[in-house]
Amino acid sequence: LVFSVRIPRMAVNLSDPYLPGAISLFEQLDKHLIVVLRDGRKLIGYLRSIDQFANLVLDEVVERTYIQKYYSEISHGILLIRGENVVLAGELDDSIETGQIKVSIDELNRIEQSLEQSNNDVQGGSSSKNDLPLDEPY
Amino acid sequence: QLFFSFFKTLVGKEVIIELKNDLSICGTLHSVDQYLNMKLLDISVTDQDRFPHMLSVKNCFIRGSVVRYVHLPSEHVDTQLLQDATRKEIASNKK
Numbered sequence: 001l002v003f004s005v006r007i008p009r010m011a012v013n014l015s016d017p018y019l020p021g022a023i024s025l026f027e028q029l030d031k032h033l034i035v036v037l038r039d040g041r042k043l044i045g046y047l048r049s050i051d052q053f054a055n056l057v058l059d060e061v062v063e064r065t066y067i068q069k070y071y072s073e074i075s076h077g078i079l080l081i082r083g084e085n086v087v088l089a090g091e092l093d094d095s096i097e098t099g100q101i102k103v104s105i106d107e108l109n110r111i112e113q114s115l116e117q118s119n120n121d122v123q124g125g126s127s128s129k130n131d132l133p134l135d136e137p138y
Numbered sequence: 139q140l141f142f143s144f145f146k147t148l149v150g151k152e153v154i155i156e157l158k159n160d161l162s163i164c165g166t167l168h169s170v171d172q173y174l175n176m177k178l179l180d181i182s183v184t185d186q187d188r189f190p191h192m193l194s195v196k197n198c199f200i201r202g203s204v205v206r207y208v209h210l211p212s213e214h215v216d217t218q219l220l221q222d223a224t225r226k227e228i229a230s231n232k233k
Contacts (some may be wrong), residue, residue, distance in 0.1 A: 024169045024177035024199045034191060038204070040159075042191045054175065054201055066190045087159060087204045090181075090195030098193040 025050045028091060033058070036087040042066070043079065044092065054083035065108060067115065069100050072108040140227045144220065145170040154184055154209035155200055161189055163198070174202035 028047050035043045035056065042065075045058035061076040103111070145167070154164045155176065162185045165178030177199045183192045 024171065024175060028199065034195060036191070038159075054199075064191065069190065071190075083201070084203070086201050087157060087161075088163075088198050088200045090192065090198035093194050093196050096194040096196075098190075100190065100193070 025054065025056075025089060028089065032092045032094060033089050034064075034092050035081065035089045037081070038085045038087055043076070043081070044073075045079070047089070048078075051083075054086050054089075056081045056083070056086065056089070066100075067108055067112050070103050070108060070111055071100055072103050072105045074105065139172070140223055141174060142170065142172050144223075145174065145176070148210065148214060151211060151214050153178075153211070155205055156207040156209065157200070157204050158206045159204070161192075163192075163200070165198075168197070171202075174205070176200050176202070176205075176208075 025047070029050070031047055033045065033047050035045075035058065037043065041063055043058060043061050043063055045061035047056060048059045049057035058079050058081065061079045062073040063076055064071050064073050149167050149169065151167055152164065153167050154162055155178065156162045162183065163178060163181050164184045165181035168177040168179045170176050177197065179197045181192075181196060181198055183189055187193075
């Protein structure tokens with residue numbers, strides 16, 4: 001794999017036949033990433049493998065669901081993700097304190113339900129479309 | 139090929155990428171490839187912190203197929219140059 005490096009910015013020589021579509025991901029191998037999918041799911045894991053379609057192999061995967069500042073996780077082990085479903089892959093900085101609170105899945109469902117109820121009370125029947133549409137399938 | 143070259147001239151500049159899922163991400167363009175996948179450094183989520191999962195993310199890779207818009211700083215874009223390059227590209231494609 002041949003790189004041509006221009007200091008200070010890494011400019012990769014893309015005439016190289018390998019990985020033309022995923023060269024930026026090459027630098028993320030073995031890093032802790034959050035991958036956002038087209039259906040709105042967020043998968044967090046270590047990037048083990050990539051190809052030119054941005055198909056990804058993630059290790060130690062947890063699927064995280066957020067409701068406001070609360071989140072819950074479901075473990076999935078090792079996943080192969082088809083590249084067409086990937087929206088973005090972000091490098092997770094574990095040193096950043098987010099103030100987010102991890103709860104159990106049941107707890108998260110309860111929080112979601114109580115939010116929907118209070119929204120229904122306030123708006124007389126139509127539920128607020130605050131958090132959920134962002135996860136709408138694309 | 140034209141826009142790939144165009145984006146290569148913007149590496150190092152700050153851009154805002156608006157995705158098809160309505161997420162807008164501001165960051166410095168680190169790299170781009172022929173599919174117009176992009177990698178942004180030092181990102182901040184503009185418009186909405188409706189997206190809490192992005193809080194701990196400083197760099198990200200964005201797949202070209204999910205981009206709706208790329209907002210560019212007008213001072214770094216030479217529209218004359220772009221127009222000329224476009225004409226050349228069309229001409230060379232016709233051959």
